[in-house]
Amino acid sequence: MQAFTTVTGTVAPLNRGDVDTDQIIPKQYLKTIHRTGLKEGLFADWRSRLDGSPDPDFFSNQPRYLDASILLTRENFGCGSSREHAPWALLDYGIRCILAPSFADIFYNNCFQNGILPVVLTPNEIQVIFDRTASQDRYQVNIDLAQQVVVLPEGERYPFTIDPFRKDCLIKGLDGIGLTLQHEAAIAAYESRRVHEAPWLFQD
Secondary structure, X not given: OOOOOEEEEEEEEEOOOOOEHHHHOOHHHOOOOOOOOHHHHOOHHHHEOOOOOEXXXXXXXXXXXXXXXXXXXXXXXXXXXXXXXXXXXXXXXXXXXXXXXXXXXXXHHHHHOOOOEEEEOOHHHHHHHHHHHHHOOXXXXXXXXXXXXXXOOOXXXXXXXXXXXXXXXXXXXXXXXXXXXXXXXXXXXXXXXXXXXXXXXXXX
């Protein structure tokens, strides 16, 4: 998993609340178990008009947001099913951080397992960034995980809270598998010992 320390990037606005995972990545894109290529399905139902043409008002169809690494959205982002393809699709698009007033619990947890930092800010702080993003082309902010602060180019600093364990894992780039492999030597020693202690468990 890619480590997260600081990110300075363009902010992409998604001015909707209660965005569920079926809208983040619709069900027809869930056939794969690979984490790449999913950006093609990201917000697929919202990117296009009824006639199939791109909706020019949606952020991913606007050149100013093509390299966005920070998603700005409203409350309860990621509600609905627990599909891990949702953070996979966001990451495949290039999103490393999501700013919102609140997140659905399972989606929030899945973000940390995939190297995405979900940041909870107050509704007023979120609104300030929405206003700046609308009025300025390629509006960029800095996310400093070590200091736990979102820094706006105008000088405002918005602190955020994060569980210390999750913070440490993100900074080190450790997901659940990475954490387990830190104890690889102890696991191998245990398995070797068990072969001699209970050989019947390892018979074909």
